[in-house]
Amino acid sequence: MSTELRSFLALPYEELEELNLKAKQERKNRVAADKIQEERLKFLTDNKGIKAVTLLFSDLEGRLHMLDYDKKFLVKSFDNLTFDGSSIRGFTAQRESDLRLAIDWSAFYLGPADIFGPGKVLVFGEVIDKNGTAYSGDMRGVLKSLANEMHEKEGYTLNAANEIEGFLFAGVDAERKFPETGRFDYVNTGGYYHSLPGDPLRSFIDTTAEVLRAMGFENEKDHPEVAPSQFEINYGYGEVVAAADQIQLYKLICRQVATGMGLTASFLPKPVVGVNGSGMHTNISISKGGKNLFWDPKGEEKLSGFAWEFVDRVLTHGNDICLLLNSSVNSYRRLDPHFEAPNQIKASAVDRGSMVRIPIGNEKSSRVEVRSVAPDSNPYLVLYSIFKSGLHGETAKIANLRQAERYLPDNIYTALENFRNAEWTTKLLGADVKARYGDLKQASADRCARLLGTYVKAAEVQFHHEIYNQFLWNQF
Template sequence: MSNPLQDFLSLSYAELEDLNLAAKEQRKNRVPADQIQEERLKYLTDEKRIKAVTVLFSDLEGRLHMLDYDKKFLVKSWDNLTFDGSSIRGFTAQRESDLRLGMDWSAFYWAPSDIFGSGKVLVFGEVIDKDGSAYTGDIRGVLKTFSNAQFQKNGYTLNAANEIEGFLFKGADAERSYNETGKFEYVNTGGYYHSLPGDPLRQFIDTSAEVQRAMGFENEKDHPEVAPSQFEINYGYGEVVAAADQIQLYKLICRQVATKMGLTASFLPKPVVGVNGSGMHTNVSISKGGKNIFWDPKGEEKLSKFGWQFIDRILTHGNDICLALNASVNAYRRLDPHFEAPNQIKASAVDRGSMVRIPIGNERSSRVEVRSVGPDANPYLVLYSVFKTGLDGEIAKIKNLRQADRYLPDNIYDALANFTSAEWTSTMLGADVKARYAELKQASADRCPRLLGTFVKPQEVQYHHEVYNQFLWNQF
């Protein structure tokens, strides 16, 4: 209910889109950080209708965290924001808990007031260790450092676009109450591309798409997916850190819209057995001097030698990085060949069971699609793993590497064993972060049945990192 005494910022969707696209263009053009910082602080100071700034950051598993800072306090204290890192799974130990939050002023968003509340803006934060260095457990910072280094050293711009599928279920708290109900209820049973105008699924998709458009996503298409009550909303590619931020915002928007409708947007990879699971197909390319260097009109599948070497490295390390791309017990239900699952460690232009696909493209759209990614994975870790591996990994001397008879693991225990024993994951993440990530995954796995079986167990949901809360975790 509105209060006539309050005068908080509330902009039209068209105004929001203009502001967010302008900020997106600054980020794309790599406008100097100090210039953007000065602009944002001036804006916050001058705009009296803003009451709070929501700062977002992600933990090691990819769960999104948000803190609201009073606007006036933030303007004065933005360079000295501390928080308790020991309360975040996978961050610091209790005895060394203090961490700082820096502001990535280029990752600044205006959000619709009817969805997020009036008088607020959003900005992504950067986690900083006690000594002022980037915190190693903040994979967003790791990805940003890697991306900037590639641009400065090689002139590479790392580009990504993700196709994120999810389910819409009845009830505002369907995941957290799954251990009591033992089931998810569809809101729609229409199937692929089919949903009547005005039904709950279509209404949810339309509203979410409108919010994304207002927040500068530059939408492309949206539709119900193959499984009942399943959805996908596609948007344009972006520089890799911005692309990962948009994944976090996409899921946040969907969850918020669903909650306001009394429903649940779920990004569990396989919440219902017997129908298609949800994936996060990850499309990547690299450009240099504005030219897509994956494109070669004379290359095999019109992909350059550079692009094929990128693929070969991913195939070589497919099992090593599987745990980063499929981060939960439930994710391994999706890697089932009966439902178009991309569980074969090979590359193909047509076979959707391949881990890597080469979609039809042209000079602008030529890309590599990594299909074996769950929508619940840490997006920063996914994109870092894909680009770091594709650029710096090894190429194995395996006969017919691109079509070899090799498969991804069908359970998290094998994925954990591959991840922990691989030298490549130590090189990629460092021993400390690798060990902490593996420990979190082991803890979740140990609380769940070792054999997946033919129906989703309450523990798969209860101890899932995206559903996690202290109350549920302690019911063991």
């Protein structure tokens, strides 16, 4: 179809970066919500080249959902956007299906036209229950409430930075085709830090990095990872809700770029047995008045007592929240000690098999790194459970807690049992949401072999929460 008569907005990458960084700074500065709303509505109204607004939200398992609203409709009706919650796994029952979406105008992005289509902007939404309150199953809203509460009561800013690993495989929809093919094919076997300029992996990384840069991610470094055809693209830290939003955008962008190249970007934690799996190392710090509260030049490993107390609480609840950090059957293949897997519930500055690592840092970068997080987990649920546990959890009376001989589960059934039996997870999520989440994970587990075995089974891919669709699920 001819595009000669169309004039929808398509900005250069440099201009996109400037606009997205401006929006990011406003969010960081906590500009009043009503002022941001007024500014965004004016922007949409004044820019005739914008045709639609893509509204993003995530379900309980962390799968990203997107709705496109016509711009003119949205500007008039943004305060009354409804959707059928019964169609979203983990949300509502069919008999009580109506939910609303409120727009978080601070979480506003202009996307490159060659990736998202011309004339579109993206914004994250918050799920609202029928009675007008925040919906308990929307973990983004729950995380945002915690972040706001900590800022209002204690002056804390919760910070996070995530190192998200993934694989690039040959062919489009390689994961959905896995039950038929039984294999994933690499596009590169160069290994750690090595790929030739212009090969498929390097081209994918370069293109993805350009898109992330244009969307205000503030890139730091990118490179092939240890396993064949594996990648990692690092970017700067952010306030916790913005950091979780960026995880969802990062994965969406990777998948879109890969599809455009006729390839598949996969965030399965262990798609291939015998090589390193993919993690999502989660770097955590807390600041107050611009001061990093985790830094103490005289403290053990240059961490403050406040930071060590945070670590001790996370270690105490390591088994309780393991299912939240490793939410799929496949993720327990990654927790294998032969491949630098962080399966030991301890803290260390040097041992990469520890659940929590203490990286080298300074006053600005001092942090703790939770290494046992899988890249297919719900980022809002991950960050909420880590921060809530570290700030408000208990400290176990275990001798030498930080180096005790304790291990994370090696299968999802043990993780499920720990999750369901823990009083702490009920306090974290509430009984209703906890039960829904447990039931979703049980359903996935029951469709897979109970013992993982030595090769990846079709069912653990086919019924994975990021891969299934209604058609696939009903094939069981």
